[in-house]
Amino acid sequence: MTPYRPTRRALVLTGAAAAAAVTTGGGLVTPARAAGVAPTPSMRGGANNYLPGAPIVERIGGGGFWMSGTVRRAGDGAPLEGVRIQIWAHTTEGHERDPHSHGATLTRADGAFRLEMPQIIPAFGQAHGHLAYDDPAFETVFLRPVMSSPNDTSLSADFVLKPA
Amino acid sequence: MPLRPFLIWLALVVAIVGPLAIAASSPLLAWRQPVYIIGGFAGVCGLAMLLLQPLLASGRLPGLTLPVSRRIHRFLGALLVAVVIVHVAGLWVTSPPDVIDALTFASPTPFSAWGVIAMWTIFLTGLIAALRRRLRLSPRQWQWIHMALAVVIVVSTIVHALLIDGTMGTLSKAMLCALVAGSALWVMIDMKRRRSGKRRSR
Known part of the structure; x- marks a missing residue:
């Protein structure tokens, strides 16, 4: 058997992998221990337009594209029913700023929501949607999920809300 | 016209008109307002101009004397500043909050930060070029400053362009970016070689 003689590249890769494992591992463990299910922070640019x-x-415009997700309560992670989620995007039927590009839906008993809307198309560099929770019961959260491909016909985003 | 110069100019025209034509036929245009289309196109034109700028600065393009070539370079430089302003203004009208995010480096999209870096570097280059005499810069000093700024402009513009999912075709955009980088690099190497050649012959 040949003795193990690490090259410089192997050493660098191992070191990087170890560092990555430590950071991601730590990130996963800490919030769970601290406060149960952590609240979702607003994303940069989420509130734009x-x-x-x-x-x-019932549906934004002619539909053909599905926006979905779940809404849970911070801490115990219980699903939240009847929560209003507002959705808007640049689609084949209008710009983000057009009122007819905006619509809202309510979560079901299992905390899930699903709203049909026109196909989202790339704008400002990437195809993305906007979602908002902006009602009194919980703290406001704005999300801005990005589609992995502009050809996708669905997009999802999950909320964990913190009581206001 | 002899064959070689003809082929060089033909290649340049194809390298610029090709990507422009592909961007002009993008299906995304159907869902955009005229202001957004103009703003986006100004960006594509700006990228294409970056291919010509180093070649014009070098004076190596066939049929152009160095003074004529440099005069076109200066004109295109001023035009580039204008094109960048149209680009940003068009996007501003389309979606002000996204542009404010970009200008304040608060955008969720990394490409916009690169675009803003390129924008300020282009403006700074234009400003120094305009004040070059008043600042009493020697040609040698100016050349170094301009080259350093040009490297930032070329690199940040290419990263900006490649990260965008927009009207340009993926392949034609990558090819144009490769040509922009290649021409800038070639001209810098060429200038260095010529300068050291001059020094040796002295």
């Missing part, structure tokens, strides 16, 4: 008070709709 937000128009408060989007109406609850």
